Amino acid sequence: MSLAEFSLIERIRTRTRARADVVLGIGDDAALLQPRAGEQLVVTADTLNSGVHFPAETPPYDIGWKTLAVNLSDLASMGARPAWCVLALSLPDADPDWIDAFADGFFALADAHDIVLVGGDTTRGPLSLSVTAMGQVAPGAALRRDGAQVGDDVWVSGTLGDAAVALRAWQGGTLDVRRPAEDAPVDYLRQRLARPTPRVALGAALVGVxxxxxxxxxxxxxxxxxxCERSGVGARVDPERLPVSDAxxxxxGLTHAREAALRGGDDYELCFTAAAAQQGAVEAIAARLALPLTRIGAIVAGQGVDAGGETTGHRGYEHFTEL
Amino acid sequence: MSLAEFSLIERIRTRTRARADVVLGIGDDAALLQPRAGEQLVVTADTLNSGVHFPAETPPYDIGWKTLAVNLSDLASMGARPAWCVLALSLPDADPDWIDAFADGFFALADAHDIVLVGGDTTRGPLSLSVTAMGQVAPGAALRRDGAQVGDDVWVSGTLGDAAVALRAWQGGTLDVRRPAEDAPVDYLRQRLARPTPRVALGAALVGVxxxxxxxxxxxxxxxxxxCERSGVGARVDPERLPVSDAxxxxxGLTHAREAALRGGDDYELCFTAAAAQQGAVEAIAARLALPLTRIGAIVAGQGVDAGGETTGHRGYEHFTEL
Structure with a gap:
C-alpha cells in the first residue's frame, strides 16, 4: 500500500460518524453491530460503474451522493430505517482531491439519514462503487413487492422521467452534468440525474398504509x-396522470415527458399500492412530507402493466440486472 | 436486460438454499433477515478483481470459491458463525457456462458453511466480484485485533506461504493454475492459491480461548x-517455528519457504494470540479439528513484529487496502 492509498483510507475513515449500535467500526477484519432486539434486518446491494450507471464526467461529489442514494432508495422502498453500510470502491488511481469530494457527497447523504459506514475495501481498477446498505424494520412491517391487491390504487412520489430527460440532454450536449447550470430548470434536471433523493421518510411513513x-x-x-409479477396481479396506469416536472x-414537450415518465429509469421515486380507503392517509403523508404523491392508476386482475396502449409484460424495460 | 442476462440471474438464484432466518431472499428491493435475538452482527466486505487478486486465467469454479472464501475468512477471524451474504458481480459478458462453474464453486463453499446468498446485482464490466458477508456472534465474544496482551503466545493455523509459492510458480510458468496437476505436491500448492480454506470452525472454537x-x-x-498496532503491543516471531508445507x-527450499511464510499473502490461515495458560486448550482444538496449530512466538511490550532480523513496523507489507 502506498502512502497515497493509506491516506486515502484515512480520509474516508475520519469522516465516519459514531452510532450507538456500532460496537466496532472500520479497522478490524469485520464490523460488529448490535441490531435492535426483535427487529428484522433489511439488506440491499447496488453497484454503480462509471460510464454505465452514471456519465464518466459526473463530478465526484455527485458520484458519492448517488452511490449511497440508490441503496438508500432500496431501503426506503422496504420501509426500513437506514443503519449501516459498507463500501467497495474500485479506483483507477488514488487522487486525494477526488476522494475528498466523493466523501463530501457520500457523507452528506449518509449523515442526513444516520447511516454509518462500517467497512469495505478499496482496490485499483476501473471506477466502480458497490455499497451494501443495512436497515431495520419491525417484523412483518416491511413493504414488499408481493403485497399488491386487486382494487389498490397505484401511487408514485415526486415527478418521473426527469433523470431520463437530463441524461438525454447531457448526451445531446445541451446539459452539462459536470456543474450547476444558471438556468434553474436545467439545473433542476441535472440534480435529478446526479443527486437523486432517496425517499426514506416516505417509505417509513407508508408502513401500515x-x-x-x-x-x-x-x-x-x-x-x-x-x-405485478410478484403479487400475481396486473396494473392499469393513466398516462395523463403521470406527474412530470415543468422542467x-x-x-x-408533454408527450416525450410522459414517455420518459413511463420508461425512464434512475428517478428513485417510490411507486406503491394502497387500498382505496387509504387515500386520505396517503394525502396526509404527502402534506406532512411536503412531497407530491400522485394516484396514477389501479391494480387489476391479470398480469402486466397497461398504460393506455403502452402495454407491457412484466419485463418491459430493464437495463440493469438486480438479483 | 437480455435473455442471456436474465437466465444468468436465474442460474444463480436457483442455486440459493433456504435458511429459517431468511424471511425474504432474492427478488425484492432488499432482503429481510431475522437476526438471532441478542446476538451481534458481524459484517465484512472484500472485493476480488481479475488480474489483481487472482490470475486472470483462474477457472471460474475457483474464482467462485475464492470470492466467498476470503469473506468467510474474515468472519472466521472474528469467531462469527456465517449467516448471509450478498454478491456484486461485474462480468464482461454473460457466459452461462462460466456462470454455472462460478456458481458451482461459490455454492459448494456457501452450502458447506450454511451461508445463504440473499441479494446483490450483476453489471457489465471488467471481471470483479464483491461480497458482503454477515455472521453472528454472542455479545462480547468476537475475536478482535485489539485484545492481544503482553505474554500471550502467538499461534498460526495450517501452513504459511503456500499461496505465495504457488503464485510465483504460476508466474514463472512451472505451475498451471488452470487445472489440477498430476504431481500431488504441485496440485496441493495450486489448491492453496486457488481454493483457500476459510478457518471458520477454528475461529468459532477460539472464542473464549x-x-x-x-x-x-x-x-x-x-x-x-x-x-500489534491495534493492541498497542509488539510481537516476536521465531522464523524457525514457522509452519511451512513439504510442498x-x-x-x-527452506529459506525461501520461510520467507514466503513471513511475507506471502493469500493463505487465509488464522493468526491468534492466547495466554500461555491456554496452550492445552489450543492443542485440544488442533486435535479436535485435525488442523495443525503452531506456536510461533510471543506478544511483547513495544511495537512492531520482530522476526529475528526481519523487523517490521506495523505497515510492513500490504498490497491491498482494507478499510
Whole structure:
C-alpha cells in the first residue's frame, strides 16, 4: 500500500460518524453491530460503474451522493430505517482531491439519514462503487413487492422521467452534468440525474398504509411490473396522470415527458399500492412530507402493466440486472 | 436486460438454499433477515478483481470459491458463525457456462458453511466480484485485533506461504493454475492459491480461548502487525517455528519457504494470540479439528513484529487496502 492509498483510507475513515449500535467500526477484519432486539434486518446491494450507471464526467461529489442514494432508495422502498453500510470502491488511481469530494457527497447523504459506514475495501481498477446498505424494520412491517391487491390504487412520489430527460440532454450536449447550470430548470434536471433523493421518510411513513412498494430505478413500467409479477396481479396506469416536472415538459414537450415518465429509469421515486380507503392517509403523508404523491392508476386482475396502449409484460424495460 | 442476462440471474438464484432466518431472499428491493435475538452482527466486505487478486486465467469454479472464501475468512477471524451474504458481480459478458462453474464453486463453499446468498446485482464490466458477508456472534465474544496482551503466545493455523509459492510458480510458468496437476505436491500448492480454506470452525472454537485474531491475507508480518498496532503491543516471531508445507519446501527450499511464510499473502490461515495458560486448550482444538496449530512466538511490550532480523513496523507489507 502506498502512502497515497493509506491516506486515502484515512480520509474516508475520519469522516465516519459514531452510532450507538456500532460496537466496532472500520479497522478490524469485520464490523460488529448490535441490531435492535426483535427487529428484522433489511439488506440491499447496488453497484454503480462509471460510464454505465452514471456519465464518466459526473463530478465526484455527485458520484458519492448517488452511490449511497440508490441503496438508500432500496431501503426506503422496504420501509426500513437506514443503519449501516459498507463500501467497495474500485479506483483507477488514488487522487486525494477526488476522494475528498466523493466523501463530501457520500457523507452528506449518509449523515442526513444516520447511516454509518462500517467497512469495505478499496482496490485499483476501473471506477466502480458497490455499497451494501443495512436497515431495520419491525417484523412483518416491511413493504414488499408481493403485497399488491386487486382494487389498490397505484401511487408514485415526486415527478418521473426527469433523470431520463437530463441524461438525454447531457448526451445531446445541451446539459452539462459536470456543474450547476444558471438556468434553474436545467439545473433542476441535472440534480435529478446526479443527486437523486432517496425517499426514506416516505417509505417509513407508508408502513401500515401501503400494500406493496418498489423504487423506480428501471422505469415505472418495469418497476411496477415487478410488483405485478410478484403479487400475481396486473396494473392499469393513466398516462395523463403521470406527474412530470415543468422542467422536463419545457425541455422535451408533454408527450416525450410522459414517455420518459413511463420508461425512464434512475428517478428513485417510490411507486406503491394502497387500498382505496387509504387515500386520505396517503394525502396526509404527502402534506406532512411536503412531497407530491400522485394516484396514477389501479391494480387489476391479470398480469402486466397497461398504460393506455403502452402495454407491457412484466419485463418491459430493464437495463440493469438486480438479483 | 437480455435473455442471456436474465437466465444468468436465474442460474444463480436457483442455486440459493433456504435458511429459517431468511424471511425474504432474492427478488425484492432488499432482503429481510431475522437476526438471532441478542446476538451481534458481524459484517465484512472484500472485493476480488481479475488480474489483481487472482490470475486472470483462474477457472471460474475457483474464482467462485475464492470470492466467498476470503469473506468467510474474515468472519472466521472474528469467531462469527456465517449467516448471509450478498454478491456484486461485474462480468464482461454473460457466459452461462462460466456462470454455472462460478456458481458451482461459490455454492459448494456457501452450502458447506450454511451461508445463504440473499441479494446483490450483476453489471457489465471488467471481471470483479464483491461480497458482503454477515455472521453472528454472542455479545462480547468476537475475536478482535485489539485484545492481544503482553505474554500471550502467538499461534498460526495450517501452513504459511503456500499461496505465495504457488503464485510465483504460476508466474514463472512451472505451475498451471488452470487445472489440477498430476504431481500431488504441485496440485496441493495450486489448491492453496486457488481454493483457500476459510478457518471458520477454528475461529468459532477460539472464542473464549484467544485474546486476539486476524486472518492472514496480506502476509504474517503485516497481519500480525495489525494485531500489534491495534493492541498497542509488539510481537516476536521465531522464523524457525514457522509452519511451512513439504510442498513449498520442496519447491523453493527452506529459506525461501520461510520467507514466503513471513511475507506471502493469500493463505487465509488464522493468526491468534492466547495466554500461555491456554496452550492445552489450543492443542485440544488442533486435535479436535485435525488442523495443525503452531506456536510461533510471543506478544511483547513495544511495537512492531520482530522476526529475528526481519523487523517490521506495523505497515510492513500490504498490497491491498482494507478499510
Amino acid at each position: 401501503a400494500h406493496a412498494a418498489v423504487d423506480i430505478s428501471d422505469g415505472l413500467l418495469a418497476d411496477l411490473g415487478h410488483i 422536463a415538459r419545457a425541455r422535451v | 484467544a485474546h486476539a485474531a486476524v486472518d492472514i491475507s496480506d502476509g504474517l508480518l503485516a497481519d500480525l502487525g495489525h494485531i 513449498a519446501r520442496a519447491r523453493v
